[in-house]
Amino acid sequence: MLFRTHIVFSLAVWFVLNYFLVMPIYVLFFVLLATVFVDVDIKNSRFGNHWFFRPLQFMTRHRGVLHSLVAGILLSLVIGAVSLWAGFGFFVGYVSHLFLDCLTRGGVRLLWPFPWKIKGFVRSGGIFEQVVFVLLLLGDIFVVGKVVLGYLF
Numbered sequence: 001m002l003f004r005t006h007i008v009f010s011l012a013v014w015f016v017l018n019y020f021l022v023m024p025i026y027v028l029f030f031v032l033l034a035t036v037f038v039d040v041d042i043k044n045s046r047f048g049n050h051w052f053f054r055p056l057q058f059m060t061r062h063r064g065v066l067h068s069l070v071a072g073i074l075l076s077l078v079i080g081a082v083s084l085w086a087g088f089g090f091f092v093g094y095v096s097h098l099f100l101d102c103l104t105r106g107g108v109r110l111l112w113p114f115p116w117k118i119k120g121f122v123r124s125g126g127i128f129e130q131v132v133f134v135l136l137l138l139g140d141i142f143v144v145g146k147v148v149l150g151y152l153f
């Protein structure tokens with residue numbers, strides 16, 4: 001899935017959670033951080049194109065260990081040890097990224113180190129993803145607009 005699709009989806013997930021939970025606003029930062037972090041295992045991703053991720057990319061494969069629940073849980077626990085809400089947000093962002101990637105044809109080894117791949121029918125960057133992206137973007141804009149209007153009137 002594309003960077004922008006992960007962003008609009010994670011934002012939508014946060015909106016839904018924020019409706020039910022009373023969360024500090026910085027949780028959103030960690031949701032978005034995690035959702036872009038997962039793709040550091042690929043050189044040409046938005047986050048992974050920095051030279052300092054090369055050693056990490058050398059040690060991992062794209063959609064390998066970093067695209068697994070094990071990595072998501074471990075990293076979230078480390079961050080959660082500092083701040084529970086931050087760890088929670090990171091976990092939410094991580095899982096939302098993995099969820100979308102599970103829908104793609106490439107699939108994800110969600111239960112790494114086990115070899116089973118969970119995959120769907122969506123082609124990364126294809127027409128289905130573009131439609132989902134636009135719908136999510138419109139949904140996000142609608143919610144933000146509603147909040148802004150709520151403050152103004």
Ligand SMILES: [Zn+2]
Nearest residue numbers: 001038039101
């Ligand atoms: Zn990914």
